[in-house]
Amino acid sequence: MSDVKESFEPKIIAFCCNWCSYAGADLAGSMRLKYPPNVLPIRVMCSGRISPHFILKAFQKGADGVLVTGCHYGDCHYIKGNYITKRRVTIMKDLLKFIGIDSRRLKADWVAGSEGDKWARVATEFTEEIRALGPSPLRG
Amino acid sequence: MDKLRNYVKELLESGEITGFLGLIDDGGHPIPHLFTKEHIDRLNDLVVPDFRYPMTDILLKIVRKYPESTIGVMVRGCDDRALIELAKNQKIMSDLIRPVGVACSKEMAESCRCSQPYPREIHYGEKVEGVQDRSDLEEVESMDLSGRLDYWMGQFSKCIKCYGCRNICSMCFCDQCTLEDETLVMTGQTPPEIPIFHLIRAFHMAGRCIDCGLCEEACPAHIPLRSLYRKVREDMANYLGYVTGKDEYEKDPLEFLGSEGYEVPSKIDET
Known part of the structure; x- marks a missing residue:
């Protein structure tokens, strides 16, 4: 059993907004910072564009964790997208917990375009957290 | 019951509403019916059954067909909440809808575990307190x-x-x-x-x-x-x-x- 756990590589979907987080992830690459290859970034125009249905779809298709990243409060290119995102993610986390999926598998964080180091740190920490949680119960 | 019928009749005859969406008894089965001034006698068949009917679903269909008419509708507490949300989402114009409120009985409120078994305005029935049950x-x-x-x-x-x-x-x-x-x-x-x-x-x-x-x-x-x-x-x-x-x-x-x-x-x- 312990062998299985050691060889477990989490699949993580990271939704990144075009203006801050994706730029941050890009910068992490330019800065030659290391972060785990388990994280698959998907670029969307704004974190407010991330429909809660996308998050559910990711879990349905076997993601072990979903990371939602956007601009810091007040920095949103569309002024208020990230505030709405935070509200949605909060409700979604509670709903996931209610049906029996660990709410730590969903996380929202804010990364600016200049924070390549923060992106690498967030991605690494989240991957390690999911690795410790083990495979998603919905993974078929 | 007669009070309710008379109230609806008055609304229809005065022209305040052009139609009233309620339920009629059809061989023991309450079904939705749009009462009008032309067939006012049908009001004798108006019933308030002991169960609920999705009135606002029917109302939406009527409103889509006659967007400029004023329509009365029989509402319970839940239907009334639905009306508020429909108006908020711009599916109905609240000044073109005239809710005729029915308060639910204690038994109904309990079987529905309803926290608010009465509409804003009550024209039929007695208001009972809601059930808080989680x-x-x-x-x-x-x-x-x-x-x-x-x-x-x-x-x-x-x-x-x-x-x-x-x-x-x-x-x-x-x-x-x-x-x-x-x-x-x-x-x-x-x-x-x-x-x-x-x-x-x-x-x-x-x-x-x-x-x-x-x-x-x-x-x-x-x-x-x-x-x-x-x-x-x-x-x-x-x-x-x-x-x-x-x-x-x-x-x-x-x-x-x-x-x-x-x-x-x-x-x-x-x-």
Whole structure:
């Protein structure tokens, strides 16, 4: 059993907004910072564009964790997208917990375009957290 | 009952409303009927049965056909909450709708576990206090995570994808339904993909659900859908202080930032 756990590589979907987080992830690459290859970034125009249905779809298709990243409060290119995102993610986390999926598998964080180091740190920490949680119960 | 009939008759005859949507007894089965001035005698068949009917669903169909007429409609507490939400979402014009309120009996309120079994204005029946009961949520919350998942997956696996929950829902008025979107859920096959099929609807009910419970009554597989929607309804109240069906001018905080501007409630920031 312990062998299985050691060889477990989490699949993580990271939704990144075009203006801050994706730029941050890009910068992490330019800065030659290391972060785990388990994280698959998907670029969307704004974190407010991330429909809660996308998050559910990711879990349905076997993601072990979903990371939602956007601009810091007040920095949103569309002024208020990230505030709405935070509200949605909060409700979604509670709903996931209610049906029996660990709410730590969903996380929202804010990364600016200049924070390549923060992106690498967030991605690494989240991957390690999911690795410790083990495979998603919905993974078929 | 005569008082109600006379009240409706007065409204129709004075021309205040051009039609009244109520229920008539048709061989022992109450069915919806649009009463008009021309056939005023039909009002003798007007009934208030001991069960509920999705009145606002029918009302929406009438309003789409006659958008400029003033329509009266028989509403219970839940229908009245639906009217508020429909007006908020610009599906009806509230000044063209004249609700005729019916208060539910104590037995009905208890069997529905209804927290507000009376409309804003009551024209028939006596107002009784609502029932505050979250035992269905507590039952799920008493389980651990894997127990909850087993429970819900067991419930969801009973689904025959009849869309009954959606079709009866007074808050399901979208022109395009996510549950028929092939990029999100597999279409054209049964059983549905679980849990996404039910969770999409559950999340969509956040800031929408008026807690009437018709979905659960309609479900042929007896899936406790209402608990899911009650959960998101409770979350919306706890985290964002938003309760649906209360105020027509209060906007859904999942769609609008609202008057509090750009503050993030501390309860949310910690999650």
